[in-house]
Amino acid sequence: VQSMAWPQQLAAGPLVSAPAGDAGREARFERVFAQFSAPIYNYVLRMVSDADRAADITQDTFIKAYRKLDTLADDASTRSWLYRIATNTAIDEIRRRRFVTPMGDDERHHERPDPRPGPEAQVLGASIDERIQRALARLRPNHRQCLVLSDVEDMSATQIGEVMGMSYGAVRTLLCRARGEMRRELQREGIGT
Amino acid sequence: VRRFDSHPDELISASLTGDLTDVERREFEAHLSSCEVCRETLEAFSQQRQLLSGLPVSLVPRDLGARVRTGIESGRFGLPWWRRPGGLLAGVASLATVAAAGVVAVFLLNGGNNSSQVGASISPSTSALASTSPTPPASTSVPATPAPLPMGMKPGDLVYTSLTGPKEDRKLALIRDASGDSASLTNPSEIAWGQPRRASLSPDGQMLAFATLLDSKGTWVVYVTYLATDKTIQLGETFPQAFGDRLLWSPDGRYLAFTVEPVPQAGSSDVWLFDRSTGGVNQVTKTGNAYAASWALPENGMENLWISLGSDDPTTVVTQFPAADGLTFDDLLAKPLAKADGIWMPLVSPDGAKALFWRGSMRRDGETGWIFVTGGLPQLTASGSGGVPSWSTGAPLFGDLEPSQAGEAFASGDVTWAEDSDAYTFWAGMWNGTPEGANYPDQNAVYAGRVSDGPLTKTSALTLGTMTTPEGEQLGVVDVGLSPDGIKAAVTLVYPTPEFGAAAFLRITPTNPSGKPIEVGSAGVSPPPWLGPGTYVSRSAAP
Numbered sequence: 001v002q003s004m005a006w007p008q009q010l011a012a013g014p015l016v017s018a019p020a021g022d023a024g025r026e027a028r029f030e031r032v033f034a035q036f037s038a039p040i041y042n043y044v045l046r047m048v049s050d051a052d053r054a055a056d057i058t059q060d061t062f063i064k065a066y067r068k069l070d071t072l073a074d075d076a077s078t079r080s081w082l083y084r085i086a087t088n089t090a091i092d093e094i095r096r097r098r099f100v101t102p103m104g105d106d107e108r109h110h111e112r113p114d115p116r117p118g119p120e121a122q123v124l125g126a127s128i129d130e131r132i133q134r135a136l137a138r139l140r141p142n143h144r145q146c147l148v149l150s151d152v153e154d155m156s157a158t159q160i161g162e163v164m165g166m167s168y169g170a171v172r173t174l175l176c177r178a179r180g181e182m183r184r185e186l187q188r189e190g191i192g193t
Numbered sequence: 194v195r196r197f198d199s200h201p202d203e204l205i206s207a208s209l210t211g212d213l214t215d216v217e218r219r220e221f222e223a224h225l226s227s228c229e230v231c232r233e234t235l236e237a238f239s240q241q242r243q244l245l246s247g248l249p250v251s252l253v254p255r256d257l258g259a260r261v262r263t264g265i266e267s268g269r270f271g272l273p274w275w276r277r278p279g280g281l282l283a284g285v286a287s288l289a290t291v292a293a294a295g296v297v298a299v300f301l302l303n304g305g306n307n308s309s310q311v312g313a314s315i316s317p318s319t320s321a322l323a324s325t326s327p328t329p330p331a332s333t334s335v336p337a338t339p340a341p342l343p344m345g346m347k348p349g350d351l352v353y354t355s356l357t358g359p360k361e362d363r364k365l366a367l368i369r370d371a372s373g374d375s376a377s378l379t380n381p382s383e384i385a386w387g388q389p390r391r392a393s394l395s396p397d398g399q400m401l402a403f404a405t406l407l408d409s410k411g412t413w414v415v416y417v418t419y420l421a422t423d424k425t426i427q428l429g430e431t432f433p434q435a436f437g438d439r440l441l442w443s444p445d446g447r448y449l450a451f452t453v454e455p456v457p458q459a460g461s462s463d464v465w466l467f468d469r470s471t472g473g474v475n476q477v478t479k480t481g482n483a484y485a486a487s488w489a490l491p492e493n494g495m496e497n498l499w500i501s502l503g504s505d506d507p508t509t510v511v512t513q514f515p516a517a518d519g520l521t522f523d524d525l526l527a528k529p530l531a532k533a534d535g536i537w538m539p540l541v542s543p544d545g546a547k548a549l550f551w552r553g554s555m556r557r558d559g560e561t562g563w564i565f566v567t568g569g570l571p572q573l574t575a576s577g578s579g580g581v582p583s584w585s586t587g588a589p590l591f592g593d594l595e596p597s598q599a600g601e602a603f604a605s606g607d608v609t610w611a612e613d614s615d616a617y618t619f620w621a622g623m624w625n626g627t628p629e630g631a632n633y634p635d636q637n638a639v640y641a642g643r644v645s646d647g648p649l650t651k652t653s654a655l656t657l658g659t660m661t662t663p664e665g666e667q668l669g670v671v672d673v674g675l676s677p678d679g680i681k682a683a684v685t686l687v688y689p690t691p692e693f694g695a696a697a698f699l700r701i702t703p704t705n706p707s708g709k710p711i712e713v714g715s716a717g718v719s720p721p722p723w724l725g726p727g728t729y730v731s732r733s734a735a736p
Contacts, residue, residue: 033258041253055254063264067556067566068625071599132244150210151245157212165628168212176206179238192240 029066032078037062039153040086046148047090049137057093061086080162083153087145087163094141128191135185143178150175200228205235209242342398342734343420344369344376349677350730353699353713354389354403356723360693365389367401367420370701370713370727378418381425387414388687388695390671391438392726395446398734400469402440402449403726406433408694415440415451417467428467428474432457434562435605435623436484436501436538443488443496444543445516450485450498454562462562464500468520475520482563483526486538489580490545491516497580499539500525503563507537507555511581533584537563541580542614547644548574548582549590549608549617554600564623567600571608571619575644590619592648594634597626603634609675612732615643616679616704618655620670639673639684641704655682655702658710662688671697672726680704683713683727690721699725 040061045054064085072081126134136144142164149155149163157171164171186192204221207213213221225231254260344367346352351370358364365386366377380386387405390413394401401418413433418425428451431437437452449467453476461481467474482503489497489511496516501509510529514522533539539550553568572587596602606622620639630651634640638654660668668686675682686698702710714724 033261037257038250038253041257042250045251046248051251051254055257055260058253058257059260059264062261066261066265068599068601071597071601073598128244129248132248136245147245151242152248154210154246156210157207166631170631172203172207172212176203179206179241180202182241183237186241186244191244192237 025069029069032065032069032082033062036079036082040082043083043148043153044086044090046133046136046152047087047141047144048094049133053093057086057090060093061089064089080155080159083149083155083163084165091141091145131189131191132186135182135189135191138185139178139181142174143181146171146175147178147182200231200234202231202234205231205238208235209238340397340399340421340735342730344374345372346398346730346734347371348398348730348732348734351674351676351681351683351701351727352394352401352730353683353725353727354392354723355714356386356389357718357720359720360385367418376420376423378425379423381416381427382414384409388697388723389726391440392672392674392728393440393442394728394730394734395442395449395469396444396731396733397446398730400442400446400449401728402442402451402467404438404440404451411457413438415453417449417469419469426472429453429455429465431455434462434484435564437462437562438607439485439487439540441485441488443498443516444490445496447516448496450488452484462503464498464525466520471519473520475523477520477523477525479524480526482557484538484563487541487548487580489541492579497530498525499541499580500529501536501538502526503555503557505554505556506535507551507553507563509533509536509539509550536584537565539582540608540610541577541582542610542617542644543612544614545580546575546577547614548577548580548587549610549619550574550582550584550587552587553602561605564604565602565625566604567602568596569601569603569605569625570594570596571603571606573617573644573648588648590642590649591634591640593650594626594629601625601627607673609673611675611679612677612729613679615645616675617642617644618673618675618682618704619649620673637668637670639670639682639702641682643679652706655684655704656706656708656710657684657686657702658700658712660686666690668698674727674729675704676729677732683725683729684710685725685727687723693720693723695723696721697723697725699727701727 037058041054041058044057045051048054048057065082072078139147146160146164149160155163157168157175161168161171166174183192201221201224204213204217208218208221225235346369352367353370355366355368356363363385364377365380366375368375384407387407389403389405391404392401399420401420404413404415407414411432412430414430415428416425417428431453434452434454437454439451441450447469451465452462453465454462462484463476463478463481464483464485465474466477478500480502484501484503486499486501486509489499491497494516495513498512499509500512501507510526510532512525513530514525535552537551537553537555539548541548549571551565551569551571553565553570555563556566557563571590573590574582574584574587576583576586594602602625604623604625607620609618611617618639618641622634622636624634624636633651635654637660639657640649640653641655642649642653662668666688668688670684671687672685673682680703682702682704684700684702686700687695690696699713700710701713702708714722
């Protein structure tokens with residue numbers, strides 16, 4: 001009774017085939033990892049202020065980088081390419097962490113609101129580095145990100161734009177806002193004018 | 194020299210990194226010599242830069258290299274955050290615990306006529322879930338004459354799920370938007386309701402299929418409710434996968450097709466069918482790489498179901514079974530009717546003439562299942578008949594997106610058709626290619642289009658309203674329902690809350706670009722409710 005005119009073979013090859021394997025791929029990845037694992041880990045650490053999370057995110061960053069290695073056009077662009085992956089991975093983790101906290105997890109919920117003393121009360125008890133990191137941690141993620149890329153990683157607005165997927169002009173504006181916000185947060189920590 | 198209306202903080206900031214043009218620098222220096230405030234700002238910004246650049250550098254964890262290597266070999270990869278249960282580590286740990294305890298492959302059913310065919314792997318320790326009473330539903334067949342619609346629903350109405358109350362006493366209800374009428378759903382299990390993530394009314398409006406995220410276990414639980422009798426059946430439990438989230442009612446409304454991955458990270462997904470006439474549920478593929486893609490239109494008493502098979506080069510096959518016989522088979526893939534090489538997850542329009550589908554090269558990932566590595570661009574074809582798309586006439590769904598040099602594009606994404614078979618949406622697109630400008634494509638945007646209007650572009654993104662809560666929490670899109678005429682989209686937006694883990698807004702937004710969204714629901718309720726997903730009553734449902 002099957003009168004339906006199903007074509008027996010509706011073939012349609014893929015538009016883009018997977019890139020061929022590269023014998024030098026492993027060696028190339030090893031070089032990338034050796035050169036960038038420390039900078040990326042430290043960059044992510046500035047972003048999330050937690051060593052365990054930073055290690056997880058760095059791990060995921062390099063796993064993704066390995067998988068995407070064929071998309072890396074030339075070694076000159078490795079740095080911004082890798083920071084872009086790390087940035088997206090970190091932002092994704094930050095979002096994920098905030099969005100889907102387990103519902104039955106009482107411990108975690110009881111941590112809110114943060115019972116620790118406010119920044120002013122903590123000033124005396126913390127080193128200057130801890131206070132800077134704390135101020136940084138209170139910035140919005142995109143402010144924190146562009147400030148770290150600029151002032152810690154010493155990237156230009158153009159390079160930051162490549163990492164964050166933003167125009168040169170948008171980066172300059174964002175960076176200016178981030179510096180203003182950081183100035184206020186540092187003041188709360190008793191640093192700067 | 195230009196005079197500045199206000200203090201040029203942006204130039205001060207840019208001067209620190211040498212990001213000034215010659216003209217800007219001259220203007221800025223001239224201004225600085227006469228402005229005390231700007232000199233102070235420059236001083237503060239410079240000091241800030243020095244402080245940040247002087248932060249101590251931390252040593253990389255010693256095991257990082259080994260962890261990366263293990264991750265590469267084991268296929269660890271991230272799910273989009275809104276699919277993830279719990280925090281990263283918590284999620285991984287809980288899945289590992291579940292696996293270690295052997296509490297896996299949980300697939301539950303209402304029993305009925307098919308108990309010999311399913312549920313063989315239910316673990317005793319899941320008795321709380323398995324205690325579901327296997328009473329067959331009151332109505333045992335799809336009625337020949339349409340029954341009155343439940344809850345006073347009318348064709349074209351929006352209904353949505355609403356999860357409210359404290360976590361120890363969570364209530365799930367279905368609400369009719371037009372009237373506010375609400376019907377609470379009876380939980381068939383002792384485990385509290387999870388967050389509703391998908392909802393789909395059967396074409397006759399009598400059945401609701403829905404899936405919830407059970408955070409405590411990291412699983413999606415798939416249910417159906419016979420709305421006339423408030424009988425809810427838990428169909429199964431699955432670990433979420435990127436393309437495994439479709440709840441598909443057959444065009445005649447008798448069968449529901451869905452995808453189950455019973456074991457976390459095993460990458461074994463198969464298609465299951467639910468038969469509302471008998472209440473039975475069956476696994477109907479056994480290959481471990483099968484996904485329920487779409488129904489084609491029935492013909493000559495046969496149901497036709499498209500099933501996609503994950504592999505580096507995916508394939509989609511169409512399978513067939515007699516509509517009247519129920520689930521008398523357990524391997525639909527034994528005799529596939531036809532296949533389409535290189536095609537992934539077609540979603541056929543309700544009129545059977547159009548389809549949204551994917552092409553590209555894929556990879557199986559432990560957490561997400563099959564996702565695209567290269568070439569992952571959704572396509573649209575408007576030529577086809579009876580649910581057999583003409584693949585060769587497919588054109589890119591987005592007119593302004595191209596794969597990166599190496600072919601990277603979307604890893605995954607979701608699509609929805611409106612009942613008019615013209616309007617559609619694309620959302621939750623995980624873009625791996627080179628961004629085409631700031632935040633485009635955006636995984637938190639809903640892109641809406643019409644076949645008659647040409648491809649989607651950056652400007653096809655719907656206006657979703659404020660994407661942060663008053664507390665500054667970012668919203669994320671979890672589901673989109675389109676009205677039958679395609680002029681409205683019901684968008685469910687999740688946000689984190691301390692009391693609830695997460696809550697959700699439901700916003701109804703017009704699909705024309707200038708439309709403004711209307712928020713459904715109850716402000717000021719504590720704990721905040723989870724509203725959505727929304728699903729529309731078919732125009733063909735009985736009034």
